[in-house]
Amino acid sequence: MSIARIYTGGCQCGAVRYRVEGTLGHPHLCHCRMCQKASGNYFLPLAGAAREAFALTRGEPAWFRSSDIVRRGFCRDCGTPLFFDETAAATLGIALGSLDDPDDVRPVEQSGVESRVVWFAHLPELAESECNSGEGGEARHLAILASNRQHPDYDTDHWPPEEEP
Known part of the structure; x- marks a missing residue:
């Protein structure tokens, strides 16, 4: 009997959270110019999650259609890049930096x-x-740690926490 791996992740502010049960396939660093622009970085680490193994657990991402065949999901509140969705593909690309434990998935290739x-x-x-x-x-x-508003790297019942009186 095999036990499926569970990956969780989300945006910086916690408004969008997700869960993947199973494996993340083809982890890679994409250097293409579209991924550079979409991530605001020199490359975008991605891996594919089977659509039936993926679920949003909080909120809804905003989407930008970067081409006729790809849309990119991000948090509308904090702007965190989350998903690369080639709409005809069987998998949804997950931005690996949005995982709660990004050390869990090591890239095996560089593309673009x-x-x-x-x-x-x-x-x-x-x-x-x-x-x-x-x-x-x-x-x-x-001072940064004391005033940190970033969502923790695990699921929470409610975010942000309620302010104390």
Whole structure:
């Protein structure tokens, strides 16, 4: 007997949440110019979820039809990119950064490499730092944590939490 894996995720503000039961197929980094623009980033990590294994658990995404065959789902409240929907496909593309645990799915391929930024191969050469480094240091980091309005990386019964009197 096999046990199906359950993936959950959603947008930054918590207005849209989803659940996938099963596997996420073909995890990859897409470098095409459309995915760059849709994510506001240099690439968009995606994987496919079988439509029958996918369910929205909170809210409804907004949609932008980026071509005749693809629409892209995002949160209308906070703007988080969530879905790549090639409407005739059997799967729905999930933006891997929207997973509650993005470490769960490792990309196996890069696509759209004709649009990959030329210096991408040099990322390992860049200096690294933690969030509490730089201007303001630890105090800035603690102030951000104390006022964080980002939805936690797990399902909640209600979001945002009710304000205390």
